[in-house]
Structure formats: structure tokens, C-alpha cells
Amino acid sequence: MMTNNRIHIVLRILWIALFAQGIFPVLHSAAVAVQGEAFVLMTDRGIYISGETIRFRIFNRSSETVRSLPWSEVLHVELITPSGMALAREKFSVGPNGGTGVITIPQDIASGTHYLKAYTSWMRNCGPGSFTYLPLLIIDPFTNSVLETDTAGTFTADPTILYPDTDQAGKLRCILPGNEYGSREKVEALLEWNDPDRAATICISVSKDGTHGSQYGSGPGCSISGEGRMDFIPETRDAALTGTAVTGQEEVPVPYAVIYVSVLGEEGNFYCCYSDSEGRFYLAFPGRHGREDLFISAHHEDYEHIELLIDQDFSNGNIRLPSFPLLPDDPARSLATGLSVNAQVMQQYGPGPQPDPLDPQFNEDETKTAGGFFYGRPSAAIRFDDFINLANLEEYFIELVHHVVVQKNRGGKELQVLGEHPDLAVYKPLVMIDGVAIFDVEALLAVSPGLVDRIEVVNAPYVRGDVTFGGIVNVITREGNLGYIDLPSSGLLVDYQMLAVPDANPPSTSPEDPHFPDLRNTLFWDPGVNLNPGEKGNFSFHTSDVKGTYEILIRGYDDAGIFIENRIPFVVK
Numbered sequence: 001m002m003t004n005n006r007i008h009i010v011l012r013i014l015w016i017a018l019f020a021q022g023i024f025p026v027l028h029s030a031a032v033a034v035q036g037e038a039f040v041l042m043t044d045r046g047i048y049i050s051g052e053t054i055r056f057r058i059f060n061r062s063s064e065t066v067r068s069l070p071w072s073e074v075l076h077v078e079l080i081t082p083s084g085m086a087l088a089r090e091k092f093s094v095g096p097n098g099g100t101g102v103i104t105i106p107q108d109i110a111s112g113t114h115y116l117k118a119y120t121s122w123m124r125n126c127g128p129g130s131f132t133y134l135p136l137l138i139i140d141p142f143t144n145s146v147l148e149t150d151t152a153g154t155f156t157a158d159p160t161i162l163y164p165d166t167d168q169a170g171k172l173r174c175i176l177p178g179n180e181y182g183s184r185e186k187v188e189a190l191l192e193w194n195d196p197d198r199a200a201t202i203c204i205s206v207s208k209d210g211t212h213g214s215q216y217g218s219g220p221g222c223s224i225s226g227e228g229r230m231d232f233i234p235e236t237r238d239a240a241l242t243g244t245a246v247t248g249q250e251e252v253p254v255p256y257a258v259i260y261v262s263v264l265g266e267e268g269n270f271y272c273c274y275s276d277s278e279g280r281f282y283l284a285f286p287g288r289h290g291r292e293d294l295f296i297s298a299h300h301e302d303y304e305h306i307e308l309l310i311d312q313d314f315s316n317g318n319i320r321l322p323s324f325p326l327l328p329d330d331p332a333r334s335l336a337t338g339l340s341v342n343a344q345v346m347q348q349y350g351p352g353p354q355p356d357p358l359d360p361q362f363n364e365d366e367t368k369t370a371g372g373f374f375y376g377r378p379s380a381a382i383r384f385d386d387f388i389n390l391a392n393l394e395e396y397f398i399e400l401v402h403h404v405v406v407q408k409n410r411g412g413k414e415l416q417v418l419g420e421h422p423d424l425a426v427y428k429p430l431v432m433i434d435g436v437a438i439f440d441v442e443a444l445l446a447v448s449p450g451l452v453d454r455i456e457v458v459n460a461p462y463v464r465g466d467v468t469f470g471g472i473v474n475v476i477t478r479e480g481n482l483g484y485i486d487l488p489s490s491g492l493l494v495d496y497q498m499l500a501v502p503d504a505n506p507p508s509t510s511p512e513d514p515h516f517p518d519l520r521n522t523l524f525w526d527p528g529v530n531l532n533p534g535e536k537g538n539f540s541f542h543t544s545d546v547k548g549t550y551e552i553l554i555r556g557y558d559d560a561g562i563f564i565e566n567r568i569p570f571v572v573k
Contacts, residue, residue, distance in 0.1 A: 037062045037234075038221025039075060039094070041118055041134045042555050044205040044525045046213025049340040050140040051107045054079070055503070056116070057203040057527035058098040059557060066224055067096040072120035074235040074499070076314055079103055080117050082150060082323035087114070089314055090500040091239050097201065100527045102503040111139040111336075112147030113324050116217070119315060121242075122234040126222035128317040134217030135321075139336035150323045171195045172202070174552055174568045181543050181572055184510070184518060188540045189552065189568075193531040200531045200564060202556030206524035206541055209549040209569065210335055232311070237284035239498045243310040245275045245298050245490075251307070253279025257300040258467055259308070260437035264293040268373035268435040273465045283465075288498040297491040299439045306490040313497065342519035342546065373435055374464075375472055378456035379403060379419075384449060393452065393475070394445045403459040404429075404473055406445070413441045417471030419459035427461060427470035434482050435474065444475060447483035452476070510542050518544040529556075543572045 040059040048054060058075055060067060073095065079088040087109060092101040103116070118132040173192040181187055193200055205212070232242070241261070245254040256274050259281045263269040269288075275281040275298075285292075298306045382400050390396050397406050397415070407414050417429045431438050438444050458472035477483050510518045524541035531537060543550075552568040 036221045036223035037066050037072060037120060037122055038130075038219060039098070039118055039120075039132050040218040041077075041116055041132055042203055042527075043116070043134065043136065044522050045207050045211045047137045047139070047211045047336065047339075048105055049336050049343060050105050050109050050138065052339075052343055052521070053102050053104050053503075054116070054136070055100075055102050055522070055525050055527070056134075057100055058092065058094055058118070059201075060094060060096055060098040061218060061557075061561070062221065063224075069224075070236045071224075072122050072234040073237065074120065074239055075099070075101075076119055076121070077101060077103060078117045078314065079105060080115050080319075080321075081110075081147060082113060082115065082321040084117075084317075084319040084321070086314065089497065091313075091497060092500055093238065101500060103500075105138060107140075108143065109138065109140055110145040110147045111141075111143070112137075113322065114138045114147075115321055117315075117319075119219075120222075120234060121232040121240070122224075123222040124232045124315050124317075125230055128315065128319045130219055130222040131315075132217055132219040133321065137213065141337040141340050147323045150320070171558075172200070172554060172564050172566050174554055174566055176552075176568065176570055179570045181570065183543055183545045183547065183572060184514075185543050185572075186540055187543060187570070189538060191529075191531065191537040191539070191554075193533070193535050193537075195558060196534045198559040199533055199535075200556055200558045202529045202531065202554050202564060203527040204524065204529060204539060205522065205553045206550060207522045207553075208335075208339075208546070209551045211339070211521070212551055212553050212567075233282060235284070238286045239288065239313075240282055240284040241294075241296075241310065241313070241494075241496060242280070242282050243308055245279045245281065245300075246307050246309060247303050247305055251309070254298070254300055254303050254306055255279055257281075257298045257303070257306055259283065260297050260299070262295045262432075262436045263288075264295060264435075270374045270432075270435060270437075271465060272437075272467045274467065285498055289501045290498055292496050292498055294494045294496050295436050295487070295491060296494055297437060297439075297488040299437075299488070299490070308490055308492055310492065310494060338546075339521050342521050345517055345519045346521075373456070373474060375458050375462060375474075378472075378474075379459040380457045381454055382457075383454040384452055390449060392445065393447055393449055396449060396452075396455065397445075401455055401457060403457045403471075406441075413445065415441055415473050417457065417459050417473065419471065421460055423461040423468070424459070424470045427468050429471040429473050430462065430464075430469040432472070432474045433485060434477055434480050436482060436487065438485065439488055440486070443485055444483075447475065447477075447485055451478060451481070451483050453478045510544070518542075519546055520544045523550065524552075547572050 038061045040061050042057045044055040073093060075092050075094045077090055077092060078086045080086050087106050088103050090103050093099055114136050116134040123130045171194045175190040177188060245257040246252060247254050254275060255277045259273050259275060261271040261283055271283050273281055273283050296308055298308055300306060380403050387400060394406055397404055403418050405416050405418060407416055415429055415431055417424050431441060433444060452475055454476050456474045460471060462469045462472055523544060526539060549569060549571050554566045556564050558564060
């Protein structure tokens with residue numbers, strides 16, 4: 001078993017080798033301002049084991065011009081192998097000051113140098129050379145699988161290499177009352193920011209010595225004027241879906257088609273927009289988190305057959321990053337084995353998961369009832385069980401649904417919603433079954449009445465996105481099976497990834513029961529500490545049951561964009 005100092009030296013050699021290659025960018029200082037969009041990532045540690053959670057802070061290092069604009073609000077972050085294969089993918093909300101996030105490492109992966117790859121939709125226009133890449137050492141101590149060595153890896157586009165400026169370290173002091181502590185002892189730390197003119201934003205991490213490494217990374221970014229084709233536009237309102245409506249074998253763009261998106265499930269949300277003159281469309285999903293099943297379709301009066309080409313929401317551009325040798329008997333695996341044992345024990349005995357703030361059962365303000373749809377309370381709802389059985393669905397509309405009439409037009413049948421507003425006669429209604437848009441009214445009328453629970457009607461003009469409807473007619477089945485209707489030929493069922501669900505379990509919480517072991521690998525993580533000019537502050541944490549040398553790592557930026565870093569060691573006996 002190596003000593004902590006020797007392990008630290010081994011890791012330092014590994015990180016020096018990475019930086020010496022000169023093939024991926026790191027933090028930049030204010031001396032080289034990015035005239036576009038760029039982001040920096042800083043993680044809680046630099047070495048992890050499979051199955052652990054990576055926590056990171058996102059710093060928005062874009063130019064002042066970009067940060068003052070309604071620009072990208074979503075950062076795509078992937079955990080990838082050096083060959084670019086994605087192991088985990090998430091989308092995170094970012095603003096002018098950046099943001100925070102977590103991403104979980106899958107089990108049973110090969111040991112070696114992996115990377116966090118971060119980029120916005122806009123940065124994809126400039127290619128993978130503009131992305132942020134952050135190297136991390138990830139080890140699975142229970143397998144002998146290692147990544148293939150490739151120390152000559154390079155980007156598909158050569159990025160500018162920008163190194164951090166640490167001259168500001170002396171302006172930030174972290175003072176401890178001592179340098180030795182017992183297990184489970186509270187540590188009170190004092191912060192002093194001694195710059196009288198500038199504020200600073202920092203993140204603080206406390207973990208075992210040897211686990212920090214140089215866990216930060218950035219890229220040259222992408223100019224707002226664009227350095228290539230403008231295939232992607234910034235996501236300015238949370239996660240967005242983009243694509244093109246086309247027709248025919250030659251995939252001719254369909255201009256001004258109506259694009260319909262239904263979110264399948266109990267919430268019954270619905271979105272729509274027009275395609276532009278080149279058939280391109282853009283749909284944002286504000287406030288949505290996690291994975292969603294979407295049904296996407298399109299309709300145009302002049303085009304019978306429309307195909308939707310949905311853009312990949314994550315970048316699949318080819319990259320080749322360096323992969324350094326890590327043999328099964330590498331001494332660093334000993335450190336990782338200890339981290340692995342700690343993590344597994346804490347999964348069994350640590351604090352349980354906290355309530356998800358996005359889960360309706362924990363939200364006292366939740367007012368939407370199960371089965372409710374995006375339009376809220378309908379003008380009328382006709383439940384079939386309240387009336388005698390009729391032969392077909394058309395008779396129900398004729399006899400019972402007084403706000404809707406069935407009309408013949410161009411040899412087919414259409415529905416029209418009746419009401420006091422004159423626009424109902426101008427715009428066609430949104431016709432749906434179980435919240436999914438339907439364009440073939442005759443197919444809808446052929447649904448067996450025995451499958452239908454009710455019909456809901458909104459007899460007023462309804463505006464969704466940039467589309468106006470002459471009311472809404474929604475046929476709701478008993479089993480949510482869409483009445484076994486043939487859905488629109490343009491329809492696609494897509495499993496789509498929205499913003500990541502916020503992390504509700506900070507790593508710095510120790511077990512409440514003193515009889516349970518406390519084997520946290522990260523003792524403290526605060527990604528957002530703001531210090532005013534000349535301000536003093538403090539933070540505290542408890543040591544764990546694991547003895548050894550630890551390190552407080554403080555990093556961030558001041559208002560002038562100068563990078564700050566400070567490292568403070570202490571011992572747990």
C-alpha cells in the first residue's frame with residue numbers, strides 16, 4: 001500500500017503527462033478574452049470510481065456581449081471515452097453566471113482517462129474543437145478492463161490552448177483553526193477575499209489528498225457570428241427540439257407546416273409551431289425535466305405526405321482524445337479501491353434520497369388532477385357513461401356534443417367548434433385523441449364508442465406557440481390507448497431528453513445515526529460561493545471516519561475573469 005504522498009506523486013505525474021501533450025484546453029484568464037460563447041467546468045474531484053456521481057460547477061466564460069443577450073440557456077454535458085463514445089448524457093440549465101450539475105458514472109466501465117464533454121447547441125456550429133473537455137481518471141477496481149492507450153490523440157479541430165493564471169491565489173485566504181482533527185469533528189473554515197475592488201465567485205471541494213488532481217477544463221468557444229454553417233440555433237428557453245419537415249423522395253422542405261408535439265402520459269402537455277420558409281422548426285420545452293415520450297407529427301393543407309427529420313440533440317462528431325496507460329496493478333487503483341468500498345458502504349448506510357422537488361406528490365401547490373390536459377378546465381365535458389349507448393362516435397357528436405358540428409368538406413368530414421367568438425369560424429379546431437393531434441376526422445369518428453370515456457371541448461380560440469386554433473376537441477379513451485386509431489403518417493414516437501432533474505442529495509451530509517459508518521469520499525462541496533470586494537466568510541463541514549490527509553480545494557474567478565485557486569491540507573487522525 002502506497003503512502004498518501006506517493007499516491008499524490010503518481011497522480012501528479014499522470015496529470016502533468018496529460019497537460020504536456022498540449023492537445024486539450026484548460027482554463028483561460030482574462031488576458032485572452034473569448035469573443036463568443038464558452039464555458040468552464042470544475043468538478044468536486046479528479047479521480048472517481050465507476051458508479052459514483054460527478055458534481056461540477058459551470059462557469060460562463062462567454063464574452064460580455066453574449067452574456068447580455070438572450071443566448072444559450074442549456075449546456076449539454078457528456079461523459080465520454082477518449083474515442084468519443086458517450087457513457088452518460090445530460091442537459092443542464094445555465095445563465096450568465098453559469099450553473100451546476102451532476103452526472104452519474106455507469107457501472108462496469110473500463111478504467112482509464114475519461115472526459116466530460118460540454119457544449120451548447122450553438123457551439124455545434126463551430127465543431128467539436130470549440131467544446132469544453134475535462135479529463136478525469138475513472139477506475140473500476142473490480143475489473144481488469146482498461147482503455148486502449150493512445151497518447152497521440154487529437155481533436156478534429158485544433159483548439160487554442162489557454163492556461164490558467166493563478167496570480168490571484170494570494171488574495172484568497174482560507175484559515176483553519178488547526179491542521180489536525182479527529183473523526184466526525186466539525187471543521188470551521190474562515191474565508192478572506194482581500195481584493196478591495198473586485199468580487200469573486202468560487203467553488204469549494206474537500207476530499208482525500210490525491211483525489212483532486214487538476215479537475216477543470218475549458219475550450220476556445222464559438223463566435224456568435226458563427227464560424228461555419230448555422231445548422232443549430234441557441235436554446236434560449238430550456239431544452240428544445242429542432243428538425244426539418246420534408247416531402248417526397250428528394251426530401252423537399254415543406255414551408256409553414258404545423259408541427260404538433262404531444263407529451264404522452266398523465267400530464268397531457270402539448271406544443272406546436274410552424275416550420276419556416278425552409279421547412280426548419282424549433283420547439284422549446286420550458287421547465288420540463290427528465291426523459292419524456294413525445295409523439296411528433298406535422299400537417300399542411302397542400303402536402304399529403306410529410307416526413308419529419310429530427311435533429312440529434314447531442315453531438316456525435318468524431319473526436320480522438322488522448323488515453324494514457326493505466327495497468328491493472330497501477331498503484332492508483334489502491335486509492336480507488338478504498339473509494340469504492342466507501343461509496344458502497346455509504347449507499348447502504350448514508351442518508352436516504354430526499355424528496356424530488358419536481359415530483360407532484362411532494363408539491364403542495366400542485367393543482368392539476370391526474371388526467372388533466374394542457375388546456376385546463378374544458379368548456380364542456382360529455383362522459384359517455386352518463387348517457388345511453390349510441391351506434392357510433394358521429395352520433396355522439398350530433399346528439400350530445402352541442403358545441404361541435406360535423407361538416408362535410410372536399411368529400412371528407414371536418415369538425416367545427418361553435419361559440420360566441422367569431423374567430424371560431426376562421427380557424428380550424430385542434431382535434432385530438434388522448435391529447436395527440438389527429439388530422440383524419442373520419443378515422444376519429446370510426447373509433448368504437450365503447451373505448452371512449454369522454455369528449456372535452458374548448459369553445460374559444462386557443463393560441464399555442466405561434467399557432468391559433470378555432471377551439472379544441474379532445475376524445476379521451478378509457479385506457480389511454482388512442483382508440484387504436486391509425487396515427488398520422490408523419491408521426492414519430494421519440495424518447496426525448498429534457499433538462500436533468502436537480503440533485504436533491506448533497507454529498508456533504510453525514511449520517512444522522514452515530515452508529516452508522518461515515519465513509520464519504522467528498523466531505524464538502526459548495527459550487528456557488530459569492531464574495532464581495534474585501535469580504536470575509538466562512539463554511540463548515542464534518543470529517544468522516546476515514547483517517548488520512550485531506551485537501552480543501554478552492555477555485556473560481558474574480559469579476560475581471562482572473563482565475564483563482566488555493567489548496568489547504570489538513571489531517572484526520
